[in-house]
Amino acid sequence: MKTIYILWIRQLKRYYRSKPRIIGSLGQPVLFLVALGFGFGPIYQKAGGGDYIQFLAPGIICMSILFTSVFSGIEIIWDRQFGFLKETLVAPVSRFHIMIGRTLGGASVATLQGVIVFSISLLAGFKPYLIALPLALFIMVLIAVIFTALGTAIASLMEDMHGFQLIMNFLIMPLFFLSGALFPLDGLPRAIEIASRANPLSYGVDGLRFALINVCHFSLAFDLTFMLLAALIFLGLGSYLFSRIQI
Amino acid sequence: MTASVLYIGICNMSAIIVVDDLVKSFKEIKAVDHISFSVNKGEIFGFLGPNGAGKSTTIKMLTTLLVPDRGKILMNGFDPLTEPDKVRQTFGIVFQDPSIDEELTAWENMELHGVLYHIPKKVRRRRIEQLLKIVELWDRRNDPAKRFSSGMKRRLEISRGLLHHPAILFLDEPTLGLDPQTRNLIWGHIKQLNQTERVTVFFTTHYMEEAERVAGRIAIIDHGRIIALGAPGELKAATNASSLEDAFINFTGRNIRAEEVSNLDQLRRRVRLFRR
Numbered sequence: 001m002k003t004i005y006i007l008w009i010r011q012l013k014r015y016y017r018s019k020p021r022i023i024g025s026l027g028q029p030v031l032f033l034v035a036l037g038f039g040f041g042p043i044y045q046k047a048g049g050g051d052y053i054q055f056l057a058p059g060i061i062c063m064s065i066l067f068t069s070v071f072s073g074i075e076i077i078w079d080r081q082f083g084f085l086k087e088t089l090v091a092p093v094s095r096f097h098i099m100i101g102r103t104l105g106g107a108s109v110a111t112l113q114g115v116i117v118f119s120i121s122l123l124a125g126f127k128p129y130l131i132a133l134p135l136a137l138f139i140m141v142l143i144a145v146i147f148t149a150l151g152t153a154i155a156s157l158m159e160d161m162h163g164f165q166l167i168m169n170f171l172i173m174p175l176f177f178l179s180g181a182l183f184p185l186d187g188l189p190r191a192i193e194i195a196s197r198a199n200p201l202s203y204g205v206d207g208l209r210f211a212l213i214n215v216c217h218f219s220l221a222f223d224l225t226f227m228l229l230a231a232l233i234f235l236g237l238g239s240y241l242f243s244r245i246q247i
Numbered sequence: 248m249t250a251s252v253l254y255i256g257i258c259n260m261s262a263i264i265v266v267d268d269l270v271k272s273f274k275e276i277k278a279v280d281h282i283s284f285s286v287n288k289g290e291i292f293g294f295l296g297p298n299g300a301g302k303s304t305t306i307k308m309l310t311t312l313l314v315p316d317r318g319k320i321l322m323n324g325f326d327p328l329t330e331p332d333k334v335r336q337t338f339g340i341v342f343q344d345p346s347i348d349e350e351l352t353a354w355e356n357m358e359l360h361g362v363l364y365h366i367p368k369k370v371r372r373r374r375i376e377q378l379l380k381i382v383e384l385w386d387r388r389n390d391p392a393k394r395f396s397s398g399m400k401r402r403l404e405i406s407r408g409l410l411h412h413p414a415i416l417f418l419d420e421p422t423l424g425l426d427p428q429t430r431n432l433i434w435g436h437i438k439q440l441n442q443t444e445r446v447t448v449f450f451t452t453h454y455m456e457e458a459e460r461v462a463g464r465i466a467i468i469d470h471g472r473i474i475a476l477g478a479p480g481e482l483k484a485a486t487n488a489s490s491l492e493d494a495f496i497n498f499t500g501r502n503i504r505a506e507e508v509s510n511l512d513q514l515r516r517r518v519r520l521f522r523r
Contacts, residue, residue, distance in 0.1 A: 006362040014350045017391075083346035090310055091363035092335035247312050 011105025059181025072106025073151015269318035280471035293462035339408030
């Protein structure tokens with residue numbers, strides 16, 4: 001338990017101390033929110049979709065959680081290169097605890113990031129229902145855990161940062177674009193619909209939209225079930241691959 | 248003959264590390280090729296050899312990071328294969344490359360280590376203060392480690408490696424890349440801690456004169472085999488050499504710091520790179 005706690009607090013400290021990183025990682029969601037929100041807003045309205053910012057904001061919150069959590073998981077590669085990973089691997093603690101501590105730490109950081117983007121979206125004109133805020137927070141945590149564990153799993157397989165572009169372009173970007181974060185999932189071509197249905201982030205976006213603006217494509221129960229399952233699978237996969245890391 | 252080494256190791260209560268007939272291969276390269284030796288309690292033991300000789304592979308097997316293909320290891324009476332956590336509690340290690348979290352302060356690095364090694368809070372606090380004072384980092388305890396010089400980082404790592412009162416301290420090239428003055432300082436600390444903490448020190452180094460000065464006994468490893476083992480004086484006498492450096496050349500046929508590596512060495516290195 002103490003192992004998990006100390007590694008969790010380590011992630012938070014590292015996050016808090018790297019101010020440039022916090023500001024830098026806020027740039028993208030803000031840009032998306034402003035450029036897309038105000039850019040597509042009029043067309044979306046004309047098409048009868050209503051206020052685009054309302055629709056977009058939950059998606060952008062999910063995007064920032066997705067990016068931050070995958071990168072938090074991938075931080076293992078830095079720890080490997082800067083050597084700190086070895087310090088934890090020769091310690092008399094189980095690798096499972098190490099992995100859980102790191103993942104919870106990364107997920108907390110990503111959730112925090114999501115909350116910050118949420119606050120910014122309020123400034124951009126987002127008007128959510130505040131009743132289900134605890135539910136929204138819970139969904140944000142779930143998304144964060146799923147993708148931090150995924151990042152951990154990927155990082156356990158990678159030697160260095162060379163594969164980074166690959167992951168960015170062939171995993172994270174598709175996850176984001178095919179999640180319904182930017183557009184509704186109704187009436188899509190078959191292939192894209194299948195892809196978005198297999199994407200755990202779709203259910204995160206959907207669940208968060210339900211909690212914040214009371215709009216839902218699937219159903220809340222289905223969203224939550226799918227995400228809990230995904231969280232379990234990725235945590236299992238991540239801890240398995242992490243336990244096999246050789247220095 | 249190998250069985251007898253283990254037997255002696257077990258019977259000889261003063262042996263703290265016993266290695267018997269250890270083998271590790273990567274692909275077709277034998278990184279460690281049937282080595283046997285033992286290290287006595289309280290001893291400063293030097294493990295020398297050219298690049299790619301098998302030093303790091305041996306250390307990784309002793310420290311539970313790598314599983315041997317065959318052979319037996321006993322660390323303070325525990326087998327790394329069957330009781331890895333007991334073995335981990337028994338040693339401290341300073342890796343060749345730095346392994347501190349540079350974003351954290353000296354104190355936080357120590358604290359994290361203390362928690363990972365299950366040291367009770369009160370003991371931990373006292374011990375951290377004591378060790379940071381010994382390595383002269385107490386005044387800088389609240390500075391992030393990234394602001395430290397390489398010598399300071401190394402000192403922090405050494406004191407961290409000793410935090411949980413290990414019986415054995417592994418130092419893999421502890422003075423690599425440091426200036427002569429800092430190297431002296433580091434060895435001064437190591438010797439002092441060897442005395443006061445009664446910790447067994449197992450180190451590797453490229454600096455022959457340092458090995459000669461501090462080590463009680465030295466093993467020379469080349470191409471995965473131990474080709475000489477004894478006190479520095481004995482090794483010199485055996486080869487009629489005036490310095491350990493010459494003795495080393497006589498044993499291995501080359502200089503320890505030879506920049507030109509043989510084809511085999513290059514292959515080894517590539518295999519090792521691939522393995523990582």
